[in-house]
Amino acid sequence: MSWRLTAADLPDLARGATLLGTGGGGDPYIGEMLVERVLGGGSITILDPDELADDLFVIPTAQMGAPTVMVEKIPAGTEPTLSLRILEDHLGRRADATMPIECGGINSMIPLVVAAETGLPVVDADGMGRAFPELSMETFAVYGVHGSPLALAGERGERVIIDTGDDDRQMEWLARAITIRLGGVGHIAEYAMSGADVRRTAVPRTISMALALGRSIRLAREQHRSPFEAIAETLAPTLYSHVRELFVGKVTDVERRTTDGFAKGRAVISPLDPADGGTFEISFQNENLIARRDGEVVAIVPDLICVVDHESAEPITTEGLRYGQRVRVLGISTPEMMRTPAALAAFGPTAFGLSEPFVPVEHVPVERIPVEHVPVERSAEAARV
Amino acid sequence: MSWRLTAADLPDLARGATLLGTGGGGDPYIGEMLVERVLGGGSITILDPDELADDLFVIPTAQMGAPTVMVEKIPAGTEPTLSLRILEDHLGRRADATMPIECGGINSMIPLVVAAETGLPVVDADGMGRAFPELSMETFAVYGVHGSPLALAGERGERVIIDTGDDDRQMEWLARAITIRLGGVGHIAEYAMSGADVRRTAVPRTISMALALGRSIRLAREQHRSPFEAIAETLAPTLYSHVRELFVGKVTDVERRTTDGFAKGRAVISPLDPADGGTFEISFQNENLIARRDGEVVAIVPDLICVVDHESAEPITTEGLRYGQRVRVLGISTPEMMRTPAALAAFGPTAFGLSEPFVPVEHVPVERIPVEHVPVERSAEAARV
Numbered sequence: 001m002s003w004r005l006t007a008a009d010l011p012d013l014a015r016g017a018t019l020l021g022t023g024g025g026g027d028p029y030i031g032e033m034l035v036e037r038v039l040g041g042g043s044i045t046i047l048d049p050d051e052l053a054d055d056l057f058v059i060p061t062a063q064m065g066a067p068t069v070m071v072e073k074i075p076a077g078t079e080p081t082l083s084l085r086i087l088e089d090h091l092g093r094r095a096d097a098t099m100p101i102e103c104g105g106i107n108s109m110i111p112l113v114v115a116a117e118t119g120l121p122v123v124d125a126d127g128m129g130r131a132f133p134e135l136s137m138e139t140f141a142v143y144g145v146h147g148s149p150l151a152l153a154g155e156r157g158e159r160v161i162i163d164t165g166d167d168d169r170q171m172e173w174l175a176r177a178i179t180i181r182l183g184g185v186g187h188i189a190e191y192a193m194s195g196a197d198v199r200r201t202a203v204p205r206t207i208s209m210a211l212a213l214g215r216s217i218r219l220a221r222e223q224h225r226s227p228f229e230a231i232a233e234t235l236a237p238t239l240y241s242h243v244r245e246l247f248v249g250k251v252t253d254v255e256r257r258t259t260d261g262f263a264k265g266r267a268v269i270s271p272l273d274p275a276d277g278g279t280f281e282i283s284f285q286n287e288n289l290i291a292r293r294d295g296e297v298v299a300i301v302p303d304l305i306c307v308v309d310h311e312s313a314e315p316i317t318t319e320g321l322r323y324g325q326r327v328r329v330l331g332i333s334t335p336e337m338m339r340t341p342a343a344l345a346a347f348g349p350t351a352f353g354l355s356e357p358f359v360p361v362e363h364v365p366v367e368r369i370p371v372e373h374v375p376v377e378r379s380a381e382a383a384r385v
Numbered sequence: 386m387s388w389r390l391t392a393a394d395l396p397d398l399a400r401g402a403t404l405l406g407t408g409g410g411g412d413p414y415i416g417e418m419l420v421e422r423v424l425g426g427g428s429i430t431i432l433d434p435d436e437l438a439d440d441l442f443v444i445p446t447a448q449m450g451a452p453t454v455m456v457e458k459i460p461a462g463t464e465p466t467l468s469l470r471i472l473e474d475h476l477g478r479r480a481d482a483t484m485p486i487e488c489g490g491i492n493s494m495i496p497l498v499v500a501a502e503t504g505l506p507v508v509d510a511d512g513m514g515r516a517f518p519e520l521s522m523e524t525f526a527v528y529g530v531h532g533s534p535l536a537l538a539g540e541r542g543e544r545v546i547i548d549t550g551d552d553d554r555q556m557e558w559l560a561r562a563i564t565i566r567l568g569g570v571g572h573i574a575e576y577a578m579s580g581a582d583v584r585r586t587a588v589p590r591t592i593s594m595a596l597a598l599g600r601s602i603r604l605a606r607e608q609h610r611s612p613f614e615a616i617a618e619t620l621a622p623t624l625y626s627h628v629r630e631l632f633v634g635k636v637t638d639v640e641r642r643t644t645d646g647f648a649k650g651r652a653v654i655s656p657l658d659p660a661d662g663g664t665f666e667i668s669f670q671n672e673n674l675i676a677r678r679d680g681e682v683v684a685i686v687p688d689l690i691c692v693v694d695h696e697s698a699e700p701i702t703t704e705g706l707r708y709g710q711r712v713r714v715l716g717i718s719t720p721e722m723m724r725t726p727a728a729l730a731a732f733g734p735t736a737f738g739l740s741e742p743f744v745p746v747e748h749v750p751v752e753r754i755p756v757e758h759v760p761v762e763r764s765a766e767a768a769r770v
Contacts, residue, residue, distance in 0.1 A: 090475075090546075149544075158555065159534075161475075163544040170543060177562035 002051060002121070004043040005112070007036055009211055015315065016214030017108035019231070020206065022304040023318040024287035025104010025131035026063065035109050037077070038116040045121035047097060049204045052195030058123055059084055059095040059192045061114045062107045064135065064152075064175065065185035066263045066286065079153040079187035080110050081117045086159045087151035087189040097121045099198065101138060101191065102128035103206050105317065110187070122207065127191060128347075129203030129239075129338050130304050133262055133286035135175060136168035137347035139337060140191045143201035147171045150190035154182045180261045203335060209238055217313050227313035228328065239335035242362040246291055246298050246329040247280040248272060248310055254321045262286055267307070267321050269329065280329065282307065284318045289352050291329060300354065302339065302347050303361040304332035331361035387436060387506070389428040390497070392421055394596055400700065401599030402493035404616070405591065407689040408703040409672035410489010410516035411448065420494050422462070423501040430506035432482060434589045437580030443508055444469055444480040444577045446499045447492045449520065449537075449560065450570035451648045451671065464538040464572035465495050466502045471536035471544045472574040482506045484583065486523060486576065487513035488591050490702065495572070507592065512576060513732075514588030514624075514723050515689050518647055518671035520560060521553035522732035524722060525576045528586035532556045535575035539567045565646045588720055594623055602698050612698035613713065624720035627747035631676055631683050631714040632665040633657060633695055639706045647671055652692070652706050654714065665714065667692065669703045674737050676714060684716035685739065687723050687732050688746040691715040716746035 005013070014028035052058075061084050088094050098111040098120050108126075115122045127138035135147055148171050149163040160178050164170040171190075179186035193201070213234050220230035232243040249269040256265035262285050269280040282291045288305035291298050299305045307316045310326040337343065339360065345351065348358045390398070399413035437443075446469055473479050483496040483505050493511075500507045512523035520532055533556050534548040545563050549555040556575075564571035578586070598619050605615035617628040634654040641650035647670050654665040667676045673690035676683050684690045692701045695711040722728065724745065730736065733743045 156552070156555070157550060158559065159546075159548040160559065161544075161546040165542060167541070170541070173566050174543065174545065174563055177566045178559055181558050181562045 002045060002047050003208070005046050005211075006043045007039050007041070010035055010109075012214030012218055013108060013207070013211045014105055014214065015217060016210035016212065017103045018105040018317060019213055019217075019306050019308065019315040020129075020210055020304065021102070021104030021107075021131040021315070021317065022287050022306055023131075023282075023284055023316075024133060025102060025108070025317070026106025027317065027319070028105030028315075031106045031109030034077075035112045035116060038113055042116060044112055044115045046124050046207055047121045049123055049125045049198050049202060052097075052123065052198055054194060054196040056195030056198075057093060057096045057192070058099050058195065058198055059087055059189050060099040060101045060127065061111050061187070061189050062101045063110050063185060064179050064188050066258045066261055078157075079155055080113045082153035082157070082159070083151050083187040083189040084114055084118070086153060086161065087149065087192060090149055090151060090161050091192060095120060095192075097123050099123040099202070100126040100207070101135075101140075102126055102131045103210055104131040107131065108207065108210060123198055123202070124207045125198055125202035125204045126206050127202055129206060129335055130302065131287050132302075132347050134169075135172040135188070135190065137351065138168070138191060139203055139343065140193065140197075140201045141168045142340070142343045142346050143337075145191055145193045145197050145201050147190040150175055150188055152178055153187045158182065176261045184258070184261065203239070203337065209234075209240070221312060228330075231313060231330070235332065240304070240332050242333035244331045244361055244364075246305070246331045247293060248328050249280060249326075251321055251323055251325045251327060254323060256319070256321075263319055265318070267318075269327060272326065282329070285352060286318065288318065290349070290354055290356065291331070297356050297359065298364050299331035299361045300349055300356055300358055301352060302334050302343070302358070304330070304334060306330040306332060331364075333360060333362050387430060387432050388593070390431050390592075390596075391428045392424050392426070395420055395494075397599030397603055398493060398592070398596045399490055399599065400602055401595035401597065402488045403490040403702060404598055404602075404691050404693065404700040405514075405595055405689065406487075406489030406492075406516040406700070406702065407672050407691055408516075408667075408669050408701075409518060410487060410493070410702070411491025412702065412704070413490030413700075416491045416494030419462075420497045420501060423498055427501060429497055429500045431509050431592055432506045434508055434510045434583050434587060437482075437508065437583055439579060439581040441481045441580035441583075442478060442577070443482045443484050443580065443583055444472055444574050445484040445486045445512065446496050446572070446574050447486045448495050448570060449564050449573050451643050451646055463542075464540055465498045467538035467542070467544070468536050468572040468574040469499055469503070471538060471546065472534065472577060475534055475536060475546050476577060480505060480577075482508050484508035484587070485511040485592070486520075486525075487511055487516045488595055489516040492516065493592065493595060508583055508587070509592045510583055510587035510589045511591050512587055514591060514720055515687065516672050517687075517732050519554075520557040520573070520575065522736065523553070523576060524588055524728065525578065525582075525586045526553045527725070527728045527731050528722075530576055530578045530582050530586050532575040535560055535573055537563055538572045543567065561646045569643070569646065588624070588722065594619075594625070606697060613715075616698060616715070620717065625689070625717050627718035627745075629716045629746055629749075631690070631716045632678060633713050634665060634711070636706055636708055636710040636712060639708060641704070641706075648704055650703070652703075654712060657711065667714070670737060671703065673703065675734070675739055675741065676716070682741050682744065683749050684746045685734055685741055685743055686737060687719050687728070687743075689715070689717035689719060691717060716749075718745060718747050
């Protein structure tokens with residue numbers, strides 16, 4: 001069912017989307033601000049994917065770049081809608097709706113900015129079901145809708161169109177080059193498709209799921225319940241039904257470099273009580289890719305590896321990781337459509353150069369997963385990360 | 386007056402254009418081959434710029450990239466015309482003619498490839514009056530026609546459009562990024578303009594001048610006359626009236642690196658007889674930029690610094706420079722429209738980070754220029770460089 005989103009929903013949506021962003025997708029606070037600035041007291045229509053007309057014309061919109069740059073280079077404001085207009089002009093057709101390409105603090109919000117500015121509705125779905133670092137890593141592409149032509153808008157009004165036919169990796173390769181030369185962030189419109197294509201290729205209802213997640217975390221805090229139990233309860237009836245706590249500890253090392261237009265690195269998390277022994281390591285490229293406990297893989301892309309504050313469950317993005325943070329690491333199962341052989345070829349371990357095979361997070365032997373919960377000691381004041 | 390060019394003209398044209406390319410503009414042999422393949426026994430109409438209808442629609446075409454890559458990465462063949470078609474489709478208007486953007490072994494030829502494939506005529510003019518390494522270094526831009534939108538075609542059918550408004554340097558910056566990711570070479574259509582704009586902004590009759598230059602060099606060789614005198618005689622009545630021999634010697638050192646999509650480096654030339662003393666050094670970025678004799682500047686961009694075989698006068702491109710080559714270095718004056726303050730801002734010394742001021746090659750004190758001619762010892766067999 002379609003529904004209307006208002007500014008009051010944004011903090012919950014940003015929180016939930018950032019959790020699903022699995023370390024990437026950008027800073028939720030910036031995302032919120034961008035939407036609030038244009039939405040004011042208005043509302044945005046969110047369309048349920050099952051109710052789309054077959055020939056509805058949908059143009060997804062997003063920001064691309066390294067999150068480490070995104071937090072420092074705030075958009076001028078005109079770019080998101082400009083990217084949509086460039087693609088509309090090129091295709092000679094106006095969009096009936098926009099849609100996210102991924103979940104995340106920024107990229108769940110950019111389509112809302114476009115919607116608030118243009119009056120277009122937003123489709124409650126996306127092409128990653130989480131965040132991924134590259135434009136070719138889309139369920140859209142896996143199931144036959146290609147990204148080209150892609151439109152890219154720069155903050156000084158630069159207009160770029162890239163068409164690589166069916167080759168979405170080449171599209172990513174060329175668009176990334178432009179984004180780097182625009183200073184590390186660009187705004188894009190791509191994967192234009194019909195309503196029928198959305199139903200066939202998109203991960204459905206991720207906006208409403210993110211909103212429900214963020215709301216459940218907030219309500220749990222307010223009601224002095226465990227936000228981690230709230231997360232598990234919220235996800236249980238969805239396509240993301242398995243939630244496992246992979247580790248509890250504090251961040252003791254972060255290596256991070258912004259290279260080739262990405263934020264790449266690793267974080268080491270050590271037990272809160274050194275007597276517990278064992279260490280936990282996460283490698284990331286914008287998003288968290290693989291988590292190892294004492295060298296054993298406990299979760300791997302495309303499953304979600306989410307680092308959150310150990311008390312408030314506030315999600316922590318990869319560029320927000322800091323020495324000394326006390327965190328929990330959650331593993332969340334992705335929908336089956338993201339785990340097919342074709343999907344794994346596009347955004348499974350080998351797509352990131354990892355030699356480890358994909359093992360669903362719910363199948364990793366339980367004995368390797370710490371099952372104890374560190375008790376929630378106080379009603380968590382959700383400190384903004 | 387308009388005239389027709391046939392395959393028989395290509396070797397002379399390539400030689401003359403390569404001389405005017407002042408070290409850049411690509412390998413003349415590859416340029417010739419590209420045209421011969423599509424021209425066969427046909428001919429191409431070359432339009433005199435003074436005779437263009439005011440509203441003739443001209444789309445210049447070219448290859449961009451580092452010459453060091455161009456000699457190894459031969460175009461698939463479809464790219465030059467594809468770049469034209471991309472821009473035509475984007476603008477919604479078919480071209481009436483194409484035109485070079487610069488003189489050089491490759492870029493005097495690419496518009497001929499397009500002409501041979503499409504039947505379009507080619508305007509006898511260009512926007513550099515020589516070769517320069519960057520797309521913003523155009524008399525077109527200096528006199529008010531801007532490069533955007535630019536269309537870029539890749540060998541796998543990639544289609545890219547870049548529109549940076551009036552900012553031609555940003556257009557170059559973004560197009561270079563794409564070219565680098567296409568492997569170092571891309572094919573472009575840009576600076577679309579009217580016939581009236583051509584007359585106002587282009588360096589006129591550089592194709593016919595290149596052809597006349599190449600022919601005069603060949604005829605001088607055949608008639609056992611000095612090809613250097615033939616060059617001077619050919620250029621005397623043109624906009625490039627001053628020719629000075631700056632040095633005679635052998636190449637004793639070449640530093641060359643392909644970086645940021647350009648071939649950058651320097652060549653040292655030492656006297657043929659070490660007793661003569663003195664050394665000569667040329668710095669280049671694709672093209673020769675500055676020539677110093679014993680540390681004193683004797684020629685500087687935008688004047689032409691041309692390295693040629695010391696006997697045959699065959700031009701040698703920067704990527705063709707080799708240890709031991711016996712060469713003469715010629716300085717040739719550029720047209721006045723390339724020496725105005727606005728022109729020097731676009732492609733004079735400061736545009737290349739050089740602190741030396743522009744001094745017209747004909748004003749450099751004569752005593753610093755060697756005036757002796759090494760005699761032409763035998764009828765020069767024009768060894769292909």
